[in-house]
Amino acid sequence: MLDDFFWRAMLGGLGVALAAGPLGCFVVWRRMAYFGASIAHTALLGVALGFLLAIDLTMGIAATCIAFSLILVLLQRQTKLATDTLLGILAHAALATGLVALSFMKDMRIDLMAYLFGDILSVSATDILWIYAGSSLSLAVLVVIWRALLAITVHEELARAEGIPVDTVQMVFTLLLAIVIAVSMKIVGALLIISLLIIPAATARPFSRSPERMAVFASLIGMFAVAGGLFASFQWDTPSGPSIVVAAFLLFAASLFFGPKRL
Amino acid sequence: MPLADSMLIKADRIAFSYSERTILDGVDLAISSNEIVTLIGPNGSGKTTLARIILGLLAPSQGHVERKRNLSVGYVPQRLSIDDNLPLTVARFLHLAQRRKEMRIEDALSEVGASRLANAGIGSLSGGELQRVLLARALLRRPDLLVLDEPTQGVDFSGQIEFYGLIGRIRDQHGCGILTISHDLHLVMAATDRVVCLNHHICCSGAPESVRRHPEYLALFGPDAAERLAVYAHHHDHSHDLAGEIITSHNHEHGPREATEAHHRGDHNTQT
Numbered sequence: 431m432l433d434d435f436f437w438r439a440m441l442g443g444l445g446v447a448l449a450a451g452p453l454g455c456f457v458v459w460r461r462m463a464y465f466g467a468s469i470a471h472t473a474l475l476g477v478a479l480g481f482l483l484a485i486d487l488t489m490g491i492a493a494t495c496i497a498f499s500l501i502l503v504l505l506q507r508q509t510k511l512a513t514d515t516l517l518g519i520l521a522h523a524a525l526a527t528g529l530v531a532l533s534f535m536k537d538m539r540i541d542l543m544a545y546l547f548g549d550i551l552s553v554s555a556t557d558i559l560w561i562y563a564g565s566s567l568s569l570a571v572l573v574v575i576w577r578a579l580l581a582i583t584v585h586e587e588l589a590r591a592e593g594i595p596v597d598t599v600q601m602v603f604t605l606l607l608a609i610v611i612a613v614s615m616k617i618v619g620a621l622l623i624i625s626l627l628i629i630p631a632a633t634a635r636p637f638s639r640s641p642e643r644m645a646v647f648a649s650l651i652g653m654f655a656v657a658g659g660l661f662a663s664f665q666w667d668t669p670s671g672p673s674i675v676v677a678a679f680l681l682f683a684a685s686l687f688f689g690p691k692r693l
Numbered sequence: 694m695p696l697a698d699s700m701l702i703k704a705d706r707i708a709f710s711y712s713e714r715t716i717l718d719g720v721d722l723a724i725s726s727n728e729i730v731t732l733i734g735p736n737g738s739g740k741t742t743l744a745r746i747i748l749g750l751l752a753p754s755q756g757h758v759e760r761k762r763n764l765s766v767g768y769v770p771q772r773l774s775i776d777d778n779l780p781l782t783v784a785r786f787l788h789l790a791q792r793r794k795e796m797r798i799e800d801a802l803s804e805v806g807a808s809r810l811a812n813a814g815i816g817s818l819s820g821g822e823l824q825r826v827l828l829a830r831a832l833l834r835r836p837d838l839l840v841l842d843e844p845t846q847g848v849d850f851s852g853q854i855e856f857y858g859l860i861g862r863i864r865d866q867h868g869c870g871i872l873t874i875s876h877d878l879h880l881v882m883a884a885t886d887r888v889v890c891l892n893h894h895i896c897c898s899g900a901p902e903s904v905r906r907h908p909e910y911l912a913l914f915g916p917d918a919a920e921r922l923a924v925y926a927h928h929h930d931h932s933h934d935l936a937g938e939i940i941t942s943h944n945h946e947h948g949p950r951e952a953t954e955a956h957h958r959g960d961h962n963t964q965t
Contacts, residue, residue, distance in 0.1 A: 458776070458778050459778060459779040577789060581789045581790070583775075584773065584775055584779075584781070584789065585773055585775075587745075587770060588770050591748045591749070591768040592766075592834065631778075632778070635780070638780045639780050639782070640780055640781075640782070640785060641781060641785070643780075644780055
């Protein structure tokens with residue numbers, strides 16, 4: 431029969447998908463997929479720093495992701511490089527630095543694959559606590575900034591002219607992304623996190639006539655993918671993180687063929 | 694010093710440079726309530742920069758902008774580029790701008806003649822429809838000052854006439870001040886109180902001439918168009934080279950209205 435570790439994995443995965451849905455919608459609407467992926471790449475440096483400083487890994491990852499977004503915003507104002515160039519430089523520099531740093535810690539047995547692709551079956555009760563704390567905090571804050579963020583997404587200058595604190599709201603949104611990415615590391619790993627953000631959102635699109643509905647659908651679709659992927663992984667003994675992403679992709683493909691026409 | 698009662702906004706000696714290029718230099722512009730000001734000028738003349746400074750989106754390098762206390766500004770941008778993946782109906786889009794339910798969404802839409810669009814997807818609108826929806830959105834905020842950035846871009850000629858008529862009615866009904874930016878040098882609103890011609894500095898400004906009742910023009914748009922349209926005999930009293938430097942400056946006094954109006958008077962034979 432299914433064991434405890436399986437249900438912990440399920441609980442953790444569902445918690446991540448719950449928050450990833452609505453946040454992922456904004457990632458899609460704001461065309462920030464590459465930005466999200468870049469933050470996630472940085473997470474590996476966070477793992478290395480966490481080990482080096484002997485602090486909680488989730489904290490290390492969250493702090494590194496937040497620092498990365500702050501540095502990015504600063505550099506965007508300083509240089510004339512295009513944002514995607516800047517992201518490419520920073521993200522891969524952080525990923526590479528993380529890998530180099532981890533290789534120095536020879537006395538520690540670190541399963542690199544677990545951080546790159548997730549190790550959902552080792553999810554502990556503490557991890558679940560982190561996931562639900564992070565997810566519910568992100569969702570609560572997202573509800574608060576929802577309208578402002580939507581207005582900025584529609585037209586940044588218009589929102590600014592209407593008195594919305596554009597920079598603050600954008601910064602808060604980036605922090606939320608960093609938090610969700612940090613707590614998702616265990617579930618799908620640094621390289622696959624972005625798919626949990628954007629695939630459910632993209633899948634929800636044809637079924638949605640309002641932003642809110644798309645956010646809710648994205649959550650549900652993500653949770654469905656987590657459940658499907660985990661059962662499949664248990665059934666066929668496949669790696670759980672990639673299985674979840676494959677399940678999400680299959681749902682997306684199905685929505686392309688069977689979904690209604692767009693609004 | 695506080696602004697006079699009817700004065701909404703007063704820009705004083707505005708200069709703006711970007712990457713060592715002077716975009717604006719010594720620009721004065723004041724807008725009062727109930728007044729329609731049309732800003733014209735060639736591409737790259739600094740119109741949008743000036744509008745952004747007026748809106749408070751951009752800080753001038755020099756000079757300053759005084760605003761009436763609690764000035765509420767409605768802004769109609771040139772276009773929207775909403776990602777197709779964001780499902781948004783017109784009504785929901787307008788809802789985003791509603792602050793304290795000062796005006797009902799249905800009322801704003803019907804005022805701009807776009808009631809039937811309420812449930813349409815924002816991405817499915819034509820250029821002219823989108824302009825009306827953006828205008829409705831600005832109205833929802835009960836603006837003291839309305840800023841329109843090239844509102845008729847991509848709208849056909851008769852659509853432009855209709856839109857300008859609408860702007861005139863909005864001014865009459867709400868008594869707000871209106872600043873319109875236009876790249877079109879020949880077609881400005883009849884309702885315009887003042888036309889300001891900008892090319893990095895203010896070349897000239899003054900009341901638009903009355904419509905010339907050109908038979909071909911009237912044939913195109915009907916006799917009604919004459920009432921709503923003004924042809925501004927646009928005559929520079931100097932020329933600019935590509936960098937915006939003044940080439941010839943014969944008998945030239947900069948900026949002040951009296952000088953340029955005298956120059957424009959009697960100049961009705963320039964329409965093509």
